[in-house]
Amino acid sequence: xxxxxxxxxxxxxxxxxxxxAPGTFGTLGGIPIYVxxxxxxxxxxxxxxxxxxxxxxxxxxxxxxxxxxDIAERxxxxxxxxxxxxxxxxxxxxxxxxxxxxxxxxxxxxxIIIGFVIFRFFDITKIGPIYxxxxxxxxxxxxxxxxxxxxxxxxxxxxxxxxxx
Numbered sequence: 001x002x003x004x005x006x007x008x009x010x011x012x013x014x015x016x017x018x019x020x021a022p023g024t025f026g027t028l029g030g031i032p033i034y035v036x037x038x039x040x041x042x043x044x045x046x047x048x049x050x051x052x053x054x055x056x057x058x059x060x061x062x063x064x065x066x067x068x069x070d071i072a073e074r075x076x077x078x079x080x081x082x083x084x085x086x087x088x089x090x091x092x093x094x095x096x097x098x099x100x101x102x103x104x105x106x107x108x109x110x111x112i113i114i115g116f117v118i119f120r121f122f123d124i125t126k127i128g129p130i131y132x133x134x135x136x137x138x139x140x141x142x143x144x145x146x147x148x149x150x151x152x153x154x155x156x157x158x159x160x161x162x163x164x165x
Contacts, residue, residue: 003076009064009087010072016086024120026086030093031112037094038108047101054098058091062147065091070139081134081142088146093119095150100161107165111157118156122149 008014012029016022037054044050065087072085096119102108122130123146130152134145 010085016084026089030090065143066139069142088143092146092150096153118153
């Protein structure tokens with residue numbers, strides 16, 4: 001795969017190259033993707049079909065992210081889990097928002113804000129198995145810790161969403 005394409009995808013088109021808080025800026029790259037997924041919801045007849053599509057999207061994104069992170073680690077940045085690689089933050093953020101089916105602009109904005117805060121908390125603190133998962137090789141560790149932060153964040157997000165929305 002072309003090195004420029006890999007670098008653009010790994011850094012989410014340069015968001016990961018911000019001098020301060022590249023992970024936080026990289027997470028912002030997930031917002032337009034989530035908005036696109038919410039807009040796609042209009043073509044699905046019910047939440048079960050939409051959630052199935054979203055799940056398949058996440059699994060595909062996971063696989064692509066591992067592939068991109070592996071190449072970025074080995075060939076572009078030549079270091080383990082470089083801070084500039086933030087495609088995994090996008091995956092974690094989108095995982096946090098899985099099963100959240102906002103209705104309207106207000107709920108979509110609230111989902112984005114709450115999901116962003118929850119994901120960043122678990123991504124930064126790396127509690128429990130999140131920390132240990134980052135030591136896998138070949139791009140898996142780069143992606144897995146953010147994915148697990150998203151899974152744990154999703155549990156909390158669904159609880160909050162069920163109670164308040």
